[in-house]
Amino acid sequence: MTARPLAGAAMRRICLVATEESGDRLGASLMKVLRQRLGDGVEFSGVGGCGMTREGLASLFPIEELSIVGFAAVLKQLPKILGLIRGTVDAIVAAQPDVLVIIDSPDFTQRVAKRVHARDPEIPIVNYVAPTVWAWRPGRAGAMRGYVDHVLGLLPFEPEAFRRLNGPPCTYVGHPLIEQLASLRPNAAEQARRDADPPVLLVLPGSRRSEVARHIAVFGETLARLRAQNLAFEAVLPTTPHLEAAVRAGVANWPLVPEIVTGESEKRAAFRRARAALAKSGTVTLELALSGVPMVTAYRVGEIEAFILRRVVNVQSVILANLVIGENVIPEFLQEACTADNLAPVLADLLGDGPIRARQVEAFDRLDAIMSTGAASPSVRAADIVLATMRSGRR
CATH class of the missing domain: 3.40.50.2000 (Glycogen Phosphorylase B;)
Structure with missing residues (x-):
């Protein structure tokens, strides 16, 4: 009333x-x-x-x-x-x-x-x-x-x-995300798909055109490394309508063309099915963590911006989920370290049942208590x- x-x-x-x-x-x-x-x-x-x-x-x-x-x-x-x-x-x-x-x-x-x-x-x-x-x-x-x-x-x-x-x-x-947990957490059928083979891999190169341009190639190279190791997976790339054309052009030559979904509801549905994620650093890392999706993160910026950030940023991690959890459970590969050589082995661990995955799953289970209001x-x-x-x- x-x-x-x-x-x-x-x-x-x-x-x-x-x-x-x-x-x-x-x-x-x-x-x-x-x-x-x-x-x-x-x-x-x-x-x-x-x-x-x-x-x-x-x-x-x-x-x-x-x-x-x-x-x-x-x-x-x-x-x-x-x-x-x-x-x-x-x-x-x-x-x-x-x-x-x-x-x-x-x-x-x-x-x-x-x-x-x-x-x-x-x-x-x-x-x-x-x-x-x-x-x-x-x-x-x-x-x-x-x-x-x-x-x-x-x-x-x-x-x-x-x-x-x-x-x-x-x-x-x-955080507003804690009001949206119902749309982030899988139901029984979605959890069964999350646990099934081939696993669903989320690919999240960014929400801005410049971010997509900087990450799309190295993300494609990373998926190519996984395929070369005969790892089976289904890739899903959520994006926004205004970036869809740029994303489709960027993935056209990937060895495995991902399913591209647009819109918030389609993105959340993909989160609920996914077993792992390759993500650009940002708020999406907290969204993934609350969804229970282990991830490896990457970030590239221009050289001038990187020069400035290295001198002014004073945190143990640039990954928001790591900062909230209070420990660096999510691997991050920034600038020169953002390579397929570094990203692919971690993703292989996350798509299976490796120790990196286990550590993240345990940490994510604590998030509800940490963020409770x-x-x-x-x-x-x-x-x-x-x-x-x-x-x-x-x-």
Whole structure:
């Protein structure tokens, strides 16, 4: 049942800013819970995508205007980006919200938050999705303390990281993937297929065109090595509709052309059947781990980006699932180490019943306890903190 505002109660105004699809999904789920709590007594404004629009937000601009890839492209579009930041700040300050929620996309949202705070320090600010201060640029945590009231972390180790780095208060609210376990875990028939021969091997070269371009050839070489060893398997490559043509062109000369599936439901169905995965590093590693799919990971970037990252990244692993588990159970092969010679032997182990597979399966069994948020969902926990942070009355 939708809540109704008390007679005479003031309308609550909540501004949200999300500029990527993942942030839009988080924002939409948060708005849904806030609407359930506040009923018709809430107004939403700010920046968001289709999901947030469906929940009642009229975005200040289409988030596609910030879909800019590459350093040179960003420089070229910098005047436009700065203009969007100024316009967003002006609109938020004019709206006089009870709280501002910035969601991920720190290059944009942190600049908005700093400027809003400078112009009106009375507006509370909640940062949904903690910036990765635990991985690089740790000084950001202390700087955020000056303008962010509360950080909502998606990973269980983030509150301690912000405490150690003297950042603002941070609460682990839970990763959205833990709300999707039913679509990640196999039923009895899918588990039987996962255990059957030939095993299903997931191939995940990336979700961006540049990532596919960098990984598709070495992934194909890796599968060729496995075939040369007479290992039988069925390869499935989930991708998105806008990358399908590039993927099909990239796998055309593979010795084993994988089944290509598009769409989220088809991807999740493949996860539930798969015995192992060859994956590009990223959030997908946590998705695979929660699905119970052992993996080997790889990652290549451009030489300039690699040069910079080697000097600023300060974590024991770049694999998200390893960081959450707290140990490096998933092998990672980065840059020069990302070769078929390195990837193929690990995949052979994972497709069978080798020790690398056994170690990952045992570690993945602990993830539910590590990532648990108790009875409340991540969206509910996030909404609780947003409501608690809202200022009590209007000026």
